[in-house]
Structure formats: C-alpha cells, structure tokens
Amino acid sequence: MAALNLPVISCSLDPASRSRTLASASSGLLREHGHDSSVIDLAEMELPPFDNDRVFESPAFRRLHALITAADGVVLAFPIYNWAPAASVKSLIEATGATGEDGRVAAWFDKVVTFVCAAGLPHSYMATATLGQSLMLDFKCVINPYTAYLSERDWERPEVLKADRAERLAKTMSVHAELSALLAERSYRSVWEV
Numbered sequence: 001m002a003a004l005n006l007p008v009i010s011c012s013l014d015p016a017s018r019s020r021t022l023a024s025a026s027s028g029l030l031r032e033h034g035h036d037s038s039v040i041d042l043a044e045m046e047l048p049p050f051d052n053d054r055v056f057e058s059p060a061f062r063r064l065h066a067l068i069t070a071a072d073g074v075v076l077a078f079p080i081y082n083w084a085p086a087a088s089v090k091s092l093i094e095a096t097g098a099t100g101e102d103g104r105v106a107a108w109f110d111k112v113v114t115f116v117c118a119a120g121l122p123h124s125y126m127a128t129a130t131l132g133q134s135l136m137l138d139f140k141c142v143i144n145p146y147t148a149y150l151s152e153r154d155w156e157r158p159e160v161l162k163a164d165r166a167e168r169l170a171k172t173m174s175v176h177a178e179l180s181a182l183l184a185e186r187s188y189r190s191v192w193e194v
Contacts (some may be wrong), residue, residue, distance in 0.1 A: 002010075004036065004073065004184065005070055006022075006030045006071065007037060007040055007068075007075070009042065009052075009067075009092065009094045010040065010080050010114075011077060012086060012118075013086075015043070017043075018150070019116065021118075021141055021159050021183050022077050022117075022169065024159075026075050026116050026173055029170055030176070030180075032076075033177045040067060042088055044091065044191065045089075047095065051169075053120065055095045056098075068096050069107040073178060073180035075115075076115055076116070077116040077117075078117060079117070080127045082147045090131070096140060099192060106139055109139050109189070109190045110189065111141050113132075114147070115128045115131070115143075115144070115148070116172070117147065118151075121167070122149075142183060144170060144176050145175075147172065148168055148169045151175055
C-alpha cells in the first residue's frame with residue numbers, strides 16, 4: 001500500500017487534554033502502517049471562532065484548509081462535552097467547510113473521516129452521530145464506522161490505555177488507513193449537491 005497523507009487534528013483547547021494524547025497515539029499508529037501522519041494541534045493554531053467573515057483572513061484558516069484539502073483522510077481527535085463534540089471541532093469544520101462568493105471551496109469533500117473521542121463517562125458514545133451525518137450529507141465524507149471513544153474508565157494510568165481499548169484504537173486507525181487507500185482512486189469528485 002502506498003503511503004497516504006493522513007493527518008490527525010487535535011481539536012481540544014484543554015492544556016491537559018486526553019484527546020491530545022489520543023491524537024498523538026493515533027498519528028503514531030498511522031506512521032507504523034507506513035503513512036505520513038502528523039498531529040496538528042488547534043490549541044497552537046489560534047484559529048478564530050467561525051464568523052463567516054474575518055476567520056478566512058487568518059493564517060491558521062489557510063494552513064488548516066490546505067492541510068485538509070491535501071489529505072487522503074483526516075482523523076479528528078476531540079473531547080466530548082455536554083453530550084456533544086467540543087465546539088472547537090464544529091468551528092473548524094464550519095470554517096474549512098465554507099464556500100464563498102470569492103471562489104472559496106470547502107476542504108472536506110470526499111474525505112475519509114475518523115473520530116477519536118475522549119469523554120468523562122461511557123454514556124455519550126452516540127455524541128458523534130450528528131457530526132458524522134453533517135459531514136456525510138454536506139461534503140460526501142465517508143465516516144469510519146470504527147470510532148475510538150474512550151472514557152476516563154479506559155485508562156490504565158495517564159497516557160496508557162487499557163489493553164482492550166488500545167486494541168480498539170489500533171483497529172480504528174487500521175480501518176481508517178484501509179478506507180483511505182481504497183477510496184484514494186475513486187472515480188468521482190463531489191461538489192455542493194443534494
């Protein structure tokens with residue numbers, strides 16, 4: 001399998017984020033499969049909140065848009081807050097998914113997207129459903145059915161997952177890489193369409 005471009009975007013703004021730890025582990029697993037993968041940390045990017053205006057002048061927006069556009073697949077690592085993905089991941093998608101009159105085109109079309117989530121409790125496992133549906137319907141993304149959803153109970157100690165959860169993260173990244181490889185040569189290209 002040829003090396004793919006599979007970035008991992010850490011979407012937490014929390015300095016002690018467990019989803020950032022998971023982002024780093026995910027990137028490492030993808031590199032072990034022979035792919036190009038780096039962690040892009042939104043906490044270091046200073047992406048302004050989505051306002052459908054000045055955000056597009058931001059260097060962070062330009063870098064993130066180019067990164068997502070060039071990717072064969074994208075891993076989004078984020079915390080679950082209040083039964084939903086963190087607002088920072090939604091703001092990222094809103095900015096890089098916007099199309100404007102000045103020729104701006106969404107970066108997300110036809111991407112394979114995988115969710116890696118850190119949560120307090122195991123109860124909000126379905127919290128990614130709306131985000132996945134939005135990416136599928138708006139941008140024709142292929143959502144990896146293997147989500148790595150990890151709660152506080154899934155850690156052996158800081159930065160070390162329990163064995164079965166580490167296996168799930170590894171399988172999730174393996175499926176992400178395989179889906180991205182299979183779809184890299186797809187015959188179609190999507191645009192805004194219903």
